[in-house]
Structure formats: structure tokens, C-alpha cells
Amino acid sequence: MNPIIESLRGTLVVSCQAYPGEPMRDPRTMAQVAAAVVAGGAAAVRAQGIADIRQVVATVDVPVIGLWKDGDDGVFITPTLDHAVAVAEAGAHVVALDGTRRPRPDGRTLAQTVAGLRERADALVMADCGSLDDALAAQDAGVDILGTTLSGYSGERPRTDGPDLELVDQLVASCTLPVMVEGRVHTPAQAAEALAHGAFAVCVGTAITHPTTITGWFADALVR
Numbered sequence: 616m617n618p619i620i621e622s623l624r625g626t627l628v629v630s631c632q633a634y635p636g637e638p639m640r641d642p643r644t645m646a647q648v649a650a651a652v653v654a655g656g657a658a659a660v661r662a663q664g665i666a667d668i669r670q671v672v673a674t675v676d677v678p679v680i681g682l683w684k685d686g687d688d689g690v691f692i693t694p695t696l697d698h699a700v701a702v703a704e705a706g707a708h709v710v711a712l713d714g715t716r717r718p719r720p721d722g723r724t725l726a727q728t729v730a731g732l733r734e735r736a737d738a739l740v741m742a743d744c745g746s747l748d749d750a751l752a753a754q755d756a757g758v759d760i761l762g763t764t765l766s767g768y769s770g771e772r773p774r775t776d777g778p779d780l781e782l783v784d785q786l787v788a789s790c791t792l793p794v795m796v797e798g799r800v801h802t803p804a805q806a807a808e809a810l811a812h813g814a815f816a817v818c819v820g821t822a823i824t825h826p827t828t829i830t831g832w833f834a835d836a837l838v839r
């Protein structure tokens with residue numbers, strides 16, 4: 616197994632993202648957040664957008680999983696080969712891209728995208744999947760690691776309150792590649808449970824790095 620992927624076995628990965636128009640949307644801020652989560656034990660960081668990826672790579676000494684969100688509907692996570700190459704050129708050790716079976720905006724298949732990226736860069740590839748069929752297809756397409764990132768967002772799986780552990784079970788049973796549980800892991804207990812289901816690693820975003828959402832959880836709990 617590739618040493619970068621091997622280094623993630625059984626670990627916590629933290630996604631550091633701020634969304635358009637939000638107060639923390641600044642590459643320096645995200646790099647500081649990344650440094651803070653590494654200090655807390657994150658074995659890798661996931662970062663969005665070329666400027667953030669560059670700044671985070673320059674700031675932390677753990678692997679960086681990079682993605683470029685373009686749009687917010689359909690295939691928007693590193694949707695084309697050009698996006699993937701740009702993410703790799705920004706320094707990401709792993710390029711995360713949409714790993715669903717939906718048509719991609721540049722007309723390439725996932726396999727063509729992975730092959731094209733491999734011609735141009737050494738980066739590893741993480742497929743953000745929304746179902747078992749996505750994961751099986753992504754594995755065939757030659758990616759290095761499978762994520763449950765798009766479960767509940769691509770129309771094939773329900774949006775569970777916590778992580779989609781049923782999908783984790785399916786992927787662990789049917790796929791040979793390492794499985795990163797990502798999406799709606801909101802508590803340490805859920806993270807541990809995901810590993811107990813056979814996940815290779817766990818990626819947490821919102822519950823660690825999105826204070827607006829976390830504050831909302833608390834504020835809502837106080838409304839009578």
C-alpha cells in the first residue's frame with residue numbers, strides 16, 4: 616500500500632472548509648484551523664479550493680487531501696480533469712474528486728479522469744462516493760481510496776443523521792480499497808463506531824471546523 620495511505624490507517628482526518636460568503640473563508644484562516652487540528656491529533660487534513668490547499672500544504676506537515684468545489688449542484692467536487700490537475704499542482708498529496716457514476720461536466724468518465732491525472736501528477740486519488748455501486752465503479756476506475764462523502768447527497772442513499780454505517784458495511788464487505796468514512800460524523804463515539812465497522816479512517820468536517828453549524832446545534836437545543 617502507498618505509504619501516505621498506510622499512514623492514515625485507523626486515524627482521524629479533519630476537513631477544514633469555509634463556504635462562500637462565510638466569515639472564516641480565507642486561506643490563512645483555514646491554514647490556522649488546519650494547524651490547530653493537527654495539534655489536536657489529525658493525521659491528515661482535507662482542504663477545499665486552490666488557495667486554501669496551497670496555504671494548508673505550506674503550513675502543516677501531514678498529508679493534505681485537496682478538492683476544488685465548483686458549483687453546488689450535481690457533480691461539483693473536483694468535477695473535471697482540469698480541476699483535478701489544478702488540485703494536484705497546488706500541492707495536494709491526495710486529490711479528492713466526485714466518485715459518483717453521474718455524467719461529468721467535461722464529458723470524461725471517472726476512469727479517464729483518473730488516467731489523465733496520473734499522466735500529469737503523482738497525487739493519489741480519493742473517490743467521494745454516494746453508494747456501493749459508485750464505490751465499485753470507482754475501484755474499477757483505478758482510484759486509491761474510497762470515501763462515503765456523497766452518501767445522502769447524490770440521491771442513491773438516505774441522508775442519515777450520523778454517518779451512513781450501512782454503506783460502510785457494504786463497502787467493507789465488497790471493496791478491496793481502503794474506505795474513508797466521511798459525512799455527518801458528529802461525535803467521537805460515531806467516529807469510533809465507524810472504525811469498528813471496518814473503516815480504514817474517519818474524516819470529520821463540520822463537527823470540528825464549522826463553528827457556525829456547531830453553534831446552531833447548541834442554540835437550537837436552548838429553544839423551548
Ligand SMILES: CC(=O)N[C@H](C=O)[C@@H](O)[C@H](O)[C@H](O)COP(=O)(O)O
Pocket residue numbers: 630632682764765768797798799800818819820821822
Ligand atoms: C457533501 C459535501 O459537499 N461534502 C463536502 C466535501 O468535502 C464537505 O462539505 C463536508 O464538510 C465534508 O465532506 C465532511 O463532512 P461533514 O462536514 O459532514 O463532517
